[in-house]
Amino acid sequence: MRSDVLIIGAGGAGLVAALNAHKSGAKVRVLTKEYPTRSQTSMAQGGINAALGNVADDSVEAHIQNTLKSAHGLANEEAVKLLCEEAPKAVEWLDSIGVPFSRTKDAKIAQRTLGGASAPRACYAQDYTGLKILHTLYDRCNEAGIEILNERYLLNFVVNKDTYDKPYACGATVLNIRTGEVETYESASVIVATGGYSRIYDRYSTNSVGSTGDGIAAALRAGARLSDMEFIQFHPTALKNSAILISESARGAGGYLVNSQGERFTNELAPRDEVARAIVNEIEKGEDVFLDIRHLGEAFIDAELPQERKLARLYENVDPVYDLIPIKPVAHYTMGGIEVDEKSQSKLKGLFAVGECANHRVHGANRLGGNSLLELIVFGIQSGENAAKYAKEFDKSIETSAASQSANNFVKGVKYFSNQIDFYEKKAFLGKIFYNNAGIQRDEMGLKAVLGAVRQIQKEIPFMGPRDKSKLYNTNLVEFIEFGNMVELSEIILVCAISRNESRGAHFRSDIPQANDMAYKAHTITWKEDSVLCADFME
Amino acid sequence: MKIQIKRYTTEPKLHEAVLEYEVALEDATLLEVLYEIKTKQDSSLSYASGCRSSVCGSCSMRVNEKEVLACAYKVQEGDLVEPLRNAPVIRDLVVDMDKAYAFNAKAKGWLQSSSAKKALTLEDEKRNELQSDCILCGSCYSACPVYSVNEEFFGPFALTRVWKYVSDAREEGISEKIANIQTNGVWDCTLCNECTLVCPQGISSKSDIEKLRSKSAMEGFSDPNFGNFGGGFGFDGSPSF
Numbered sequence: 054m055r056s057d058v059l060i061i062g063a064g065g066a067g068l069v070a071a072l073n074a075h076k077s078g079a080k081v082r083v084l085t086k087e088y089p090t091r092s093q094t095s096m097a098q099g100g101i102n103a104a105l106g107n108v109a110d111d112s113v114e115a116h117i118q119n120t121l122k123s124a125h126g127l128a129n130e131e132a133v134k135l136l137c138e139e140a141p142k143a144v145e146w147l148d149s150i151g152v153p154f155s156r157t158k159d160a161k162i163a164q165r166t167l168g169g170a171s172a173p174r175a176c177y178a179q180d181y182t183g184l185k186i187l188h189t190l191y192d193r194c195n196e197a198g199i200e201i202l203n204e205r206y207l208l209n210f211v212v213n214k215d216t217y218d219k220p221y222a223c224g225a226t227v228l229n230i231r232t233g234e235v236e237t238y239e240s241a242s243v244i245v246a247t248g249g250y251s252r253i254y255d256r257y258s259t260n261s262v263g264s265t266g267d268g269i270a271a272a273l274r275a276g277a278r279l280s281d282m283e284f285i286q287f288h289p290t291a292l293k294n295s296a297i298l299i300s301e302s303a304r305g306a307g308g309y310l311v312n313s314q315g316e317r318f319t320n321e322l323a324p325r326d327e328v329a330r331a332i333v334n335e336i337e338k339g340e341d342v343f344l345d346i347r348h349l350g351e352a353f354i355d356a357e358l359p360q361e362r363k364l365a366r367l368y369e370n371v372d373p374v375y376d377l378i379p380i381k382p383v384a385h386y387t388m389g390g391i392e393v394d395e396k397s398q399s400k401l402k403g404l405f406a407v408g409e410c411a412n413h414r415v416h417g418a419n420r421l422g423g424n425s426l427l428e429l430i431v432f433g434i435q436s437g438e439n440a441a442k443y444a445k446e447f448d449k450s451i452e453t454s455a456a457s458q459s460a461n462n463f464v465k466g467v468k469y470f471s472n473q474i475d476f477y478e479k480k481a482f483l484g485k486i487f488y489n490n491a492g493i494q495r496d497e498m499g500l501k502a503v504l505g506a507v508r509q510i511q512k513e514i515p516f517m518g519p520r521d522k523s524k525l526y527n528t529n530l531v532e533f534i535e536f537g538n539m540v541e542l543s544e545i546i547l548v549c550a551i552s553r554n555e556s557r558g559a560h561f562r563s564d565i566p567q568a569n570d571m572a573y574k575a576h577t578i579t580w581k582e583d584s585v586l587c588a589d590f591m592e
Numbered sequence: 593m594k595i596q597i598k599r600y601t602t603e604p605k606l607h608e609a610v611l612e613y614e615v616a617l618e619d620a621t622l623l624e625v626l627y628e629i630k631t632k633q634d635s636s637l638s639y640a641s642g643c644r645s646s647v648c649g650s651c652s653m654r655v656n657e658k659e660v661l662a663c664a665y666k667v668q669e670g671d672l673v674e675p676l677r678n679a680p681v682i683r684d685l686v687v688d689m690d691k692a693y694a695f696n697a698k699a700k701g702w703l704q705s706s707s708a709k710k711a712l713t714l715e716d717e718k719r720n721e722l723q724s725d726c727i728l729c730g731s732c733y734s735a736c737p738v739y740s741v742n743e744e745f746f747g748p749f750a751l752t753r754v755w756k757y758v759s760d761a762r763e764e765g766i767s768e769k770i771a772n773i774q775t776n777g778v779w780d781c782t783l784c785n786e787c788t789l790v791c792p793q794g795i796s797s798k799s800d801i802e803k804l805r806s807k808s809a810m811e812g813f814s815d816p817n818f819g820n821f822g823g824g825f826g827f828d829g830s831p832s833f
Binding site for chain 2 (some may be wrong): 079087088090091092093095096104145148149150153154155156157159160161178179181184185187188189191192193195196198203231261262263295297298339360364367475477478502519520523524525526528529
């Protein structure tokens with residue numbers, strides 16, 4: 054069952070990496086816990102940034118500056134430069150493989166303004182940008198004949214040690230959801246492309262139910278380091294009842310945010326962290342907050358924002374052409390992730406990471422809208438090529454029996470957990486306390502209280518467990534393991550958020566509302582040594 | 593509110609039953625109701641879900657014999673919920689879509705184009721905008737009656753994908769793509785329109801198949817079924833069998 058490059062995750066990042074590793078001559082295998090077109094990428098609406106200047110003056114330099122500004126000192130300038138310089142090429146490539154970008158009247162790729170951008174820079178396909186990019190990538194993988202195995206849930210990475218006792222990743226153990234069997238895949242290199250961890254916020258997140266941080270937690274257990282886990286972006290405009298996303302492009306096109314009095318209270322196109330806080334301030338004053346796009350008119354809404362209209366009608370029972378849209382900010386994107394170097398490789402040799410699960414240090418403390426789709430193309434290409442190159446030079450042996458045995462024991466053992474405590478209840482509870490105390494605004498007391506609760510949950514995990522003991526397609530079991538991963542990451546987010554005694558970007562400490570560059574203009578690095586969590590600030 | 597859910601398992605032996613559940617949710621989507629049942633009443637209930645917002649295509653199933661996305665359907669008293677058809681049921685409301693999705697590759701649903709850039713116009717882009725809205729939920733695949741006679745039929749979503757690329761101004765492999773859909777492709781469709789009626793994105797695969805048929809005729813192909821009946825069109829244009 055050996056491949057040169059094993060990719061975990063078949064969203065945008067995983068598929069771009071797969072195509073490029075394949076192009077570099079590697080034998081590629083992709084594993085996904087769902088199906089390739091069902092990933093979080095399908096939900097990206099607004100667009101992908103590239104300074105093409107198709108509808109107004111723009112420059113790569115401006116893209117770099119906007120990105121750095123929003124990152125609040127936590128981005129790596131070289132990485133941002135690469136991201137922005139490669140952006141026009143990335144969009145050109147997507148165009149060449151058939152992504153149906155919206156067009157201008159003079160046959161150019163249309164662009165629109167998202168928050169924090171000095172020019173209309175986001176290339177889009179109506180408000181289905183992620184969907185259309187993802188499906189085109191999937192079609193491309195079909196053309197290339199890339200092997201994609203569906204409904205395989207990541208358990209752990211296989212780590213071996215070389216003759217100098219240095220560890221390296223060389224495969225993964227997964228649960229075949231359909232059969233209930235543990236499967237072990239050997240590979241010279243492994244790319245993690247499993248997405249973010251916003252579902253820790255449970256119902257207070259725009260994300261797909263699959264964004265549970267599985268790959269990040271597994272990478273941590275395997276010996277990789279994580280960085281900046283406390284930085285979590287809240288999207289200002291999710292539907293109030295369902296937390297379903299209404300794209301920033303609605304504000305980019307001229308939509309207003311208004312309170313119950315119908316008054317505007319903020320610059321709608323400021324970066325997301327600022328807008329989210331402005332909304333929270335209104336809500337704390339007792340106001341309801343609405344997105345108003347009525348003045349854009351039905352024709353414009355139907356042409357440019359068809360999905361937003363559909364979602365608002367379906368999930369909030371309002372028609373944005375005639376009604377105000379009730380909204381609230383919820384967790385949307387996790388800036389933190391697996392620490393990687395300029396080759397997309399983690400601290401663990403042979404383990405590469407890309408997409409939301411990785412931290413390429415381009416988003417820093419707050420991601421700009423339109424930069425995440427861009428990131429997965431630029432670094433997807435990079436990680437695919439580098440993992441293939443690494444695999445070509447790989448000359449070590451692969452031994453998986455211990456990893457296999459331990460994965461089997463784990464899956465069998467989990468089913469015997471005592472089930473005195475309902476983990477679904479704890480999952481909802483965790484989401485709620487995170488949203489209230491480790492969300493848009495945090496303070497030391499609240500964070501410490503949540504950390505106490507998380508440590509209690511950790512102790513209680515053996516008293517939880519799946520109720521369903523079946524082998525075949527046991528989603529109760531998968532959801533329990535996902536919950537375990539989220540609890541593992543929760544502790545890290547809280548430790549980082551408590552250690553960072555300042556406010557920076559998406560990490561806003563209401564007890565210390567200023568930034569402190571002297572002490573904290575650095576990355577929060579976390580890792581495990583003999584299962585003990587370690588944290589430090591590093592350049 | 594009471595709803596009925598068709599349950600299915602093969603563990604430890606094949607067992608099928610329609611079970612009734614009562615939930616106290618109002619104005620709720622089917623997905624919310626399923627989650628409520630799974631987390632509060634019966635953790636063994638199996639279904640697939642993802643985005644909760646009608647764009648990932650995970651939670652397609654049938655309610656009262658019609659395909660819906662669970663996240664986009666508001667539950668009514670007495671609803672009967674079943675898995676999709678034409679795909680093997682794995683457990684309860686979960687079906688195995690591997691074979692269904694493989695038709696995308698068999699139908700060559702991708703862009704064949706050289707590196708030479710051709711700029712799409714606004715009109716070019718609008719031509720297949722609707723087809724590129726497809727979320728691969730498989731509702732059309734489930735509603736298609738052709739599978740009861742031909743399990744190898746490429747099917748509605750894969751053929752819509754072919755039309756999406758054949759109608760793309762950048763496509764350079766039109767003849768090859770059209771030749772590829774003559775067997776188990778466009779002529780196997782009965783034009784019954786069931787696929788159109790269930791598509792959550794408002795796509796009509798039937799009409800895409802009709803367009804592919806015209807394109808096929810332009811490429812010199814004809815409906816093999818007419819030959820089978822030994823008939824054709826009479827001199828006055830009326831069908832004769």
